[in-house]
Amino acid sequence: MTLVFRTLALILLIAVLSGCAGPAYYAQAISGQLEILAKRRPVEDVLNDHATPAQTRRQLELVQRLRDFASRELLLPNNRSYRTYADLERPFAVWNVYAAPELSLEPKRWCFLVAGCVPYRGYFAHDQAEQFAASLKQKGYDVYVGGVPAYSTLGWFDDPLLNTFIHKDEAELAGLLFHELAHQKIYVSGDSAFNESFATVIELEGIKRWFQQGGNAKEAEAYRLKVQRREEFSALVLKHRARLKEIYASDSSDAEKRAAKVRVFEELRNDYAILKSGWNGYAAFDNWFKQDLNNAHLAAIVLYNQYVVVFQTLLAQHGGDLATFYREVERLAQLPPDERAVVLQTRMLAANPLKRE
Structure with a gap:
């Protein structure tokens, strides 16, 4: 599917979400995703660019090995995800807002077409996340805003490597890649605990196997x-x-x-x-x-x-x-x-x- 068709599919996807959010939320979701897509560059181009810092180049070379390992040894999707790079010029890809009643541990959930009902709502701009969190606090909710370095589009797009996580150490970088690719492998709409627990296990197992096969001791x-x-x-x-x-x-x-x-x-x-x-x-x-x-x-x-x-x-x-x-x-x-x-x-x-x- 071409980028244009995928973009149209994304817009349609967001447009038919349930009524948990208004047009402003949909607009920031569309523009945020499109920004990431527009900033992608093939890893090979970044490596060949003389302006690329040496540390970034080393990390991208490491990622190439990790990416091949993920598909070959962990049987994770062999696609174009994490074969491109984008510098978002900010510390996190998105900021997730979590909320729960003052005297309950049951989190508030927001429902979306593909992801299903999840206990958080993501924003591509920190100030918008904080504004939404403030509105929830006014309604009496306990609220937490957490920055997220990466997220998976579940195969809808070829997810890029980002500046928000590329400089993590070897183990953390490997774990993040394996975790996000695991979401592309198996994902149950609306069951966040299932999805995240499964991906965490693949993350842990993948890192263990990576180091067993010659990673840095x-x-x-x-x-x-x-x-x-x-x-x-x-x-x-x-x-x-x-x-x-x-x-x-x-x-x-x-x-x-x-x-x-x-x-x-x-x-x-x-x-x-x-x-x-x-x-x-x-x-x-x-x-x-x-x-x-x-x-x-x-x-x-x-x-x-x-x-x-x-x-x-x-x-x-x-x-x-x-x-x-x-x-x-x-x-x-x-x-x-x-x-x-x-x-x-x-x-x-x-x-x-x-x-x-």
């Missing part, structure tokens, strides 16, 4: 520590989230729930300080804790972790055979939503009996 060890600390961070957040869930479901008054909520977030900060004291100066999550934490922040964390153990267990059951694993994930994806949720929850508890999320 020092980078591999640094990545192992990052994963360990990310898991410890997630476990800490989910533990306190479980306490909040009990508080919000209790018969306490709203005033009592608000007071308990404040205490839980204070304890979360204190427990993080204790956890971090054993990390030898590693501070990747400090900025997260510098914010005014609320229920919306927790929605973003759960989104990427909820069913990771289910997919990791499934992959292990098939001896790491990705082709078989993908077929099994496709079967889960094709189940009716309610049935799929029951199956995933049952398998999650079987893999981790102590988990009650």
Whole structure:
């Protein structure tokens, strides 16, 4: 499909979205995507450009190897995605707005034609994201705005490499590519926890296999520590989230729930300080804790972790055979939503009996 036809398809797609947003939102989505498409350049052209900084050139050469590895070893789509480069001249590709009621962990959702109903709404301009977040705050919602370095158009377009993530270290760059390509491999409309958990497992497995086949040993060890600390961070957040869930479901008054909520977030900060004291100066999550934490922040964390153990267990059951694993994930994806949720929850508890999320 030519760029013109794809662009028209995008405009049609956005135009027939559900009534969750008005024309202004559709306009910024169209212009934002078109800007990215217009700025794309073939990686080969960027590499041959004498004005390209040496560090950028090295990263693009690394990406070429990672991209080929993804298709050859991880059986991810072999297409033109991540074969071009675009400099957006900003720190993030989009900013996602998350929201949740003051005394509930159930995130607000917005519905779109292809993506389905998701617990966030994306903006290509930071100020527009903040304006929308402010309007939600006025309605009493807990709100969180998070910058996103990359996103997948799910195969509608050939997604480019971006300046927003190209200078990440080897492991993080590999993980991002594998994660976004996984969304092109399997995606269930409206089931964000399924999609993100699946993509996270492909990200983790892909990085492991990349380093096993000759990646930088020092980078591999640094990545192992990052994963360990990310898991410890997630476990800490989910533990306190479980306490909040009990508080919000209790018969306490709203005033009592608000007071308990404040205490839980204070304890979360204190427990993080204790956890971090054993990390030898590693501070990747400090900025997260510098914010005014609320229920919306927790929605973003759960989104990427909820069913990771289910997919990791499934992959292990098939001896790491990705082709078989993908077929099994496709079967889960094709189940009716309610049935799929029951199956995933049952398998999650079987893999981790102590988990009650």
